[in-house]
Amino acid sequence: xxxxxxxxxxxxxxxxxxxxxxxxxxxxxxxxxxxxTWVPLYVALLxxxxxxxxxAAQVALxxxxxxxxxxxxxxxTEGIVKLWVARPRPCSDPMWMDQVHVVNGKRKSDxxxxxxxxxxxxxxxxxxxxxxxxxxxxxxxxxxxxxxCYTRLYLAxxxxxxxxxxxxxxxxxxxxxxxxxWLVEKKGGAKQHYVSSQYTSTGYAIADIDVVAFVLVAIxxxxxxxxxxxx
Numbered sequence: 001x002x003x004x005x006x007x008x009x010x011x012x013x014x015x016x017x018x019x020x021x022x023x024x025x026x027x028x029x030x031x032x033x034x035x036x037t038w039v040p041l042y043v044a045l046l047x048x049x050x051x052x053x054x055x056a057a058q059v060a061l062x063x064x065x066x067x068x069x070x071x072x073x074x075x076x077t078e079g080i081v082k083l084w085v086a087r088p089r090p091c092s093d094p095m096w097m098d099q100v101h102v103v104n105g106k107r108k109s110d111x112x113x114x115x116x117x118x119x120x121x122x123x124x125x126x127x128x129x130x131x132x133x134x135x136x137x138x139x140x141x142x143x144x145x146x147x148x149c150y151t152r153l154y155l156a157x158x159x160x161x162x163x164x165x166x167x168x169x170x171x172x173x174x175x176x177x178x179x180x181x182w183l184v185e186k187k188g189g190a191k192q193h194y195v196s197s198q199y200t201s202t203g204y205a206i207a208d209i210d211v212v213a214f215v216l217v218a219i220x221x222x223x224x225x226x227x228x229x230x231x
Contacts, residue, residue, distance in 0.1 A: 006161075011099075013160040014090060017153045019101020025154070026103045028227040033117070033151035037223060041144070044215040045128060048208045058185070062131070065181035069127045072173050073119035077166070082111040091156035100156040108157060115158045118166025119173070121145035126174025131181070134200045137209045140216055145170075 020026075031037055049062045088094075089112040091102050125141035132138075149167065152158040158166075198206055 010159045010161045011090075011096065014100065014153060014156070017150070017160075018090075018156050019103070019154055021101060024227050027230045028223060029151045029154045030103060030106075031223045031226060032147055033155060033157075037219060038144075040215050040219055041212070044212045048132075048204065048212055051208045052204045057188075061181060061185060061188075065131075065177055066124060066127055068180075069123045069174055069177040070120055072177070073123045073170055074116060076169070076173075077114060077116040077119050081114060082116075085113045086111055087113040087159075087162075089157055090159055101154075103155055106155065112158055113162050113165070114169065115149065115152055115162040115166035117152050117158075118145070118149045118163045119170040121148045122167045122170030123174040123177070124170075126171050127178050127181075130175065130178040131202060132200055132204045132209065133202045134204065134206070134209055137212065140213055144216060 045066075046063070050059055053059045053062065088096075089108055089110070090096055090100050091107045092109050097107070122142075122145040125138075125145045129138040129141055145167075149163045152163065153160065200206070200209070
C-alpha cells in the first residue's frame with residue numbers, strides 16, 4: 001500500500017461527500033462553516049460556566065483552559081504543520097480543483113493538512129465534555145464539531161484525512177488541556193456543587209446545560225431559515 005493509493009482513496013472519499021450543486025445546501029454550508037455563526041454558542045458556554053462556578057477566579061480558569069486549547073490547536077495547525085506539509089487544498093490544487101464542487105467560486109490558496117476547523121472545534125468539544133460530564137451535552141458538542149467538519153468537505157476546503165487527523169489532534173489537545181485545568185483547579189481547592197439529579201457529577205446544573213442545547217438547536221434552525229430565504 002503506497003502513498004499514491006492512499007491519496008486516491010482520500011480523493012474518492014472527498015468526491016463522495018463534496019458538494020451537491022444545490023443552492024440551499026451551498027448557502028447552508030457557507031453559513032455553518034463561518035465562525036461568526038457560532039458566537040451565540042460561545043456566549044452560552046460562558047453563561048453555563050459563570051452560573052456554575054463560585055468565584056471569578058474559577059470562571060477565569062475555565063476560560064483560560066478553553067483559550068489555551070484553542071491556541072494550541074490553532075498555532076500547531078496554521079503556524080507549523082500546514083506550512084511544513086504544504087498540501088494544497090482540494091479547491092485550489094491545479095491537478096484536482098476542476099474535479100471538485102466549489103461554492104460561489106470560493107477558494108483558499110493556503111494549505112490543507114490538517115484541518116484547523118476540526119482540531120479547534122473538537123478540542124473545545126472534548127475540553128467541555130470532560131468538564132461537564134453529561135452524555136447529552138457531550139453528544140451535542142461532538143455533533144457541533146462534526147457539522148463544522150462536514151462543511152469543510154462539502155466546500156472542498158479539506159480532504160477526509162485532513163479532517164480525521166484534525167479530530168484526533170483536537171481530542172488529544174482537549175484532553176490534555178482539561179487535565180492541566182483539573183490539576184490547577186484541584187490544587188486551588190475549588191468546591192463542587194452537591195451531586196443530585198439536577199446536577200452532573202462535576203456540579204453543572206442540568207438546567208444550564210439545557211440552555212446550551214437550546215442555543216445550539218436555535219442556531220441550526222436559524223441557519224436553515226436564512227439559507228431558505230436566500231435560496
